[in-house]
Amino acid sequence: MISVDEALAKTLALATPTGTENVPLAEAAGLMLAEDIVATRNQPPFASSAMDGYAVKAVEVEPHAMFSVIGESAAGHGFDGKVGAGQAVRIFTGAPVPEGADRVVIQEDVTRRGNLITLETELDSATYIRPLGDDFSVGDRITAPRVLSAGDIALAASMNTPEVTVAKRPEVALIATGDELVMPGEAPGPDQIIASNSFGLKAMLESAGAHVRMLPIARDTRASLNQTFDLAEGADLIVTIGGASVGDHDLVGDVTEERGMERSFYKIAMRPGKPLMAGRVGNAAMIGLPGNPVSSMVCGQIFILPMIRMMLGHPTPLTTPKRAKTTVAMPANGPRAHYMRAVLTTDDSGNTVITPLMRQDSGLLTVLSEANALLIRPAHAEAIEAGTQVSYLDI
Numbered sequence: 001m002i003s004v005d006e007a008l009a010k011t012l013a014l015a016t017p018t019g020t021e022n023v024p025l026a027e028a029a030g031l032m033l034a035e036d037i038v039a040t041r042n043q044p045p046f047a048s049s050a051m052d053g054y055a056v057k058a059v060e061v062e063p064h065a066m067f068s069v070i071g072e073s074a075a076g077h078g079f080d081g082k083v084g085a086g087q088a089v090r091i092f093t094g095a096p097v098p099e100g101a102d103r104v105v106i107q108e109d110v111t112r113r114g115n116l117i118t119l120e121t122e123l124d125s126a127t128y129i130r131p132l133g134d135d136f137s138v139g140d141r142i143t144a145p146r147v148l149s150a151g152d153i154a155l156a157a158s159m160n161t162p163e164v165t166v167a168k169r170p171e172v173a174l175i176a177t178g179d180e181l182v183m184p185g186e187a188p189g190p191d192q193i194i195a196s197n198s199f200g201l202k203a204m205l206e207s208a209g210a211h212v213r214m215l216p217i218a219r220d221t222r223a224s225l226n227q228t229f230d231l232a233e234g235a236d237l238i239v240t241i242g243g244a245s246v247g248d249h250d251l252v253g254d255v256t257e258e259r260g261m262e263r264s265f266y267k268i269a270m271r272p273g274k275p276l277m278a279g280r281v282g283n284a285a286m287i288g289l290p291g292n293p294v295s296s297m298v299c300g301q302i303f304i305l306p307m308i309r310m311m312l313g314h315p316t317p318l319t320t321p322k323r324a325k326t327t328v329a330m331p332a333n334g335p336r337a338h339y340m341r342a343v344l345t346t347d348d349s350g351n352t353v354i355t356p357l358m359r360q361d362s363g364l365l366t367v368l369s370e371a372n373a374l375l376i377r378p379a380h381a382e383a384i385e386a387g388t389q390v391s392y393l394d395i
């Protein structure tokens with residue numbers, strides 16, 4: 001058995017970047033930007049009005065000053081002339097400020113009669129003009145790598161970018177194994193249960209940017225496992241679920257070996273997740289997850305998510321654990337690091353505190369669903385009192 005840290009280093013070493021592709025901007029949200037986006041224009045491309053009002057010369061603005069209105073500047077239709085002394089141009093938000101004007105007086109501060117305006121007694125001092133290039137200028141960049149947020153997409157559009165270069169989404173083939181499994185919605189036999197792990201893992205890995213193919217459930221025979229493996233052709237990462245342990249029907253290790261898997265490791269000092277397996281089969285990385293539902297989800301969180309981030313070129317694929325005080329005393333830990341389902345709350349002083357859930361059996365998805373964190377008890381950790389700082393990961 002190797003430690004969690006050794007296993008993390010080995011799984012990351014199996015993850016190779018997936019390369020890049022161009023995608024339409026409208027489909028790029030959540031993807032990893034691989035090349036900087038460079039502005040080819042200024043925004044705004046002209047000094048523009050921030051308010052609806054009248055564009056005038058700033059030096060002429062004083063209470064009760066009068067101006068004659070000589071034209072109009074609207075968004076998309078600027079005023080062609082020049083504002084002279086004693087003159088004003090009716091202007092609207094987003095419209096180009098006409099030559100000669102350097103201040104917009106908002107319409108609330110103006111009385112208009114025909115083409116004559118008079119300023120009110122109380123005037124604020126703002127100019128209400130957004131200078132040319134106020135938001136960005138030619139050559140400004142949205143830098144890679146980054147996961148494109150909704151805000152990034154809006155900015156890229158404003159920079160006139162119809163298409164962006166992103167990391168290709170890693171192709172993950174998920175293989176659930178076991179004679180006992182049927183898909184949700186099917187009628188299970190008396191000895192059967194519903195396959196849940198592939199659904200949880202698909203949700204988890206797709207939220208990190210992978211494209212997940214859920215392959216048909218492989219039965220506990222070499223032939224069925226081989227057939228399903230054939231369908232994984234072209235995947236960057238093959239993930240098997242179950243059949244990883246030592247029972248007579250746990251065939252994943254044997255079959256992958258027969259298929260030429262270069263094994264990186266098998267078995268880790270972690271609870272849940274002991275029978276984790278990793279290696280490479282052909283061009284694909286391969287992770288063999290334990291079948292227990294919580295074990296497969298926790299191993300997905302700890303090992304596969306960082307691999308996906310690595311494949312996408314994420315600068316920091318590993319998540320740094322956070323720290324919080326535990327609300328309960330905890331006994332000494334054994335030789336396997338324990339990733340405990342836990343709940344984060346806030347204490348009376350407003351600090352985040354963490355409470356491990358009572359039941360930690362790796363078959364209990366209700367407990368996983370209730371948890372919002374994994375409390376990490378290192379291998380051989382000593383007993384601790386309530387109020388001791390512990391490490392945790394958000395889930």
Ligand SMILES: Nc1nc2c(c(=O)[nH]1)N[C@H]1C(S)=C(S)[C@@H](COP(=O)(O)OP(=O)(O)OC[C@H]3O[C@@H](n4cnc5c(N)ncnc54)[C@H](O)[C@@H]3O)O[C@H]1N2
Pocket residue numbers: 176177178180181193194195196197198241242243244245246247250272273274275289290291292293295362
């Ligand atoms: N003698 C030993 N027995 C076991 C050991 C051991 O060291 N010695 N390790 C235990 C640990 S720890 C784990 S974890 C499990 C892992 O076993 P497998 O990876 O072989 O998983 P299975 O036996 O196939 O399944 C375990 C459990 O999970 C259910 N399962 C499997 N796949 C799914 C799925 N896709 N969706 C929902 N549930 C699934 C399966 O029905 C079993 O109940 O081994 C221990 N045994």
Ligand code: MOO
Pocket residue numbers: 270271272273274275290292295362
């Ligand atoms: O490692 Mo198993 O994953 O403890 O249930």
